[in-house]
Amino acid sequence: MAQQPITEKQKEKAAKIHAKVLTIDTHADVPINMMKDGFDVAARHDFEEDGSQIDFPRMKDGGMDGMFFAVYLGQGRRTPEATAEAKEKALAIFDKIHTAVAANPVVAGIATTPKDAYDLQKQGKRAVFFGMENGWPVGNDLANLELFYDLGLRYITLSHSANNDICDSSTDPDGPEYNGLSPFGEKVVQEMNRLGIMVDISHVSDSTFYDVMKSTKAPAIASHSSCRALCDHPRNMTDDMIKALAKNGGVIQINFVPSFVKKPSQQQELSMTAIRLKMRQVDLSNDDKKALYEEMKAMREKYAGDMPTVAEGVDHIEHVIKLVGVDHVGIGMDGGGQLVGCRDVSEIGNITAELVRRGYSEKDIEKIWGGNIMRVLAATEKVAQSF
Numbered sequence: 001m002a003q004q005p006i007t008e009k010q011k012e013k014a015a016k017i018h019a020k021v022l023t024i025d026t027h028a029d030v031p032i033n034m035m036k037d038g039f040d041v042a043a044r045h046d047f048e049e050d051g052s053q054i055d056f057p058r059m060k061d062g063g064m065d066g067m068f069f070a071v072y073l074g075q076g077r078r079t080p081e082a083t084a085e086a087k088e089k090a091l092a093i094f095d096k097i098h099t100a101v102a103a104n105p106v107v108a109g110i111a112t113t114p115k116d117a118y119d120l121q122k123q124g125k126r127a128v129f130f131g132m133e134n135g136w137p138v139g140n141d142l143a144n145l146e147l148f149y150d151l152g153l154r155y156i157t158l159s160h161s162a163n164n165d166i167c168d169s170s171t172d173p174d175g176p177e178y179n180g181l182s183p184f185g186e187k188v189v190q191e192m193n194r195l196g197i198m199v200d201i202s203h204v205s206d207s208t209f210y211d212v213m214k215s216t217k218a219p220a221i222a223s224h225s226s227c228r229a230l231c232d233h234p235r236n237m238t239d240d241m242i243k244a245l246a247k248n249g250g251v252i253q254i255n256f257v258p259s260f261v262k263k264p265s266q267q268q269e270l271s272m273t274a275i276r277l278k279m280r281q282v283d284l285s286n287d288d289k290k291a292l293y294e295e296m297k298a299m300r301e302k303y304a305g306d307m308p309t310v311a312e313g314v315d316h317i318e319h320v321i322k323l324v325g326v327d328h329v330g331i332g333m334d335g336g337g338q339l340v341g342c343r344d345v346s347e348i349g350n351i352t353a354e355l356v357r358r359g360y361s362e363k364d365i366e367k368i369w370g371g372n373i374m375r376v377l378a379a380t381e382k383v384a385q386s387f
């Protein structure tokens with residue numbers, strides 16, 4: 001069925017709401033770029049030129065008030081040496097982000113609490129929160145959690161694409177190792193509760209998710225996951241998981257990466273995975289980067305007709321609302337998404353426009369864009385204070 005186009009009046013209404021509500025994205029991969037030579041997060045970049053999706057100027061253009069910058073490390077070996085190196089690399093990423101924000105006090109500030117985010121919004125500055133994607137740098141030492149908390153960390157995605165010492169991942173090629181959380185992982189969740197770090201179940205296996213639901217005293221989040229009912233991928237959440245997460249008071253932050261929004265053809269999936277893996281390498285030369293970008297562009301053109309749209313991304317938000325109500329859904333686009341109509345952070349107003357077109361109220365949109373995740377962060381702080 002053809003959808004009703006958005007009216008001028010709705011566009012105006014959406015722009016007003018978008019400017020007013022706190023907009024938070026819980027998963028920004030921009031530190032991967034920041035760790036490369038020559039990338040300045042305070043300078044404007046062009047998606048057409050380098051494929052990057054986030055920097056402070058484009059956050060401002062798009063009305064993106066705050067993002068959780070991901071301290072990301074792809075899972076490597078789990079030897080003491082490799083784990084120690086992962087911790088050093090994580091600390092270097094923290095340092096890079098702190099330095100970049102400190103160098104731009106007029107445009108951005110570090111946020112660790114909901115109050116910080118609302119205050120920075122009032123001052124017209126971008127709020128930079130810290131999330132950690134993959135608990136690998138925690139190693140086997142719970143004391144690292146407090147170290148990272150003190151550096152500003154407010155969520156940890158327990159695993160990435162492979163199992164680690166904390167839990168099983170949803171996509172480990174060797175399958176499950178513990179059937180959920182490891183005994184150490186149980187302690188990690190308890191310590192995160194004690195400190196006030198949100199437990200993020202994106203990337204983990206279904207069994208890990210259910211173990212977290214049993215062990216966490218604070219509401220949990222999925223920082224960047226979508227709905228499996230609409231796109232069958234192990235990275236997405238089943239309806240039963242979404243219901244359990246809502247019962248726990250948590251929130252699923254919908255991911256706008258195309259392959260999690262709409263199932264791509266097998267052919268397309270293979271090409272995309274190959275390119276994404278290559279892009280995650282840190283030692284790329286400028287020529288490598290250029291070649292990769294050309295490859296990506298060619299791939300996008302080839303499959304242009306199959307790319308999901310903003311409306312298809314919003315279908316996931318709506319699916320959660322129909323299932324468990326508007327209090328348990330938010331947005332974690334993973335770098336601006338790359339949907340037709342939203343390929344970098346400067347275009348997120350189109351998401352609000354689509355929500356308005358579908359008849360959502362300002363109050364609903366306020367919850368989706370930031371209210372829900374700030375509620376969970378506040379609840380996590382409260383649980384920590386009760387220890």
Ligand SMILES: [Zn+2]
Pocket residue numbers: 133203224
């Ligand atoms: Zn991820």
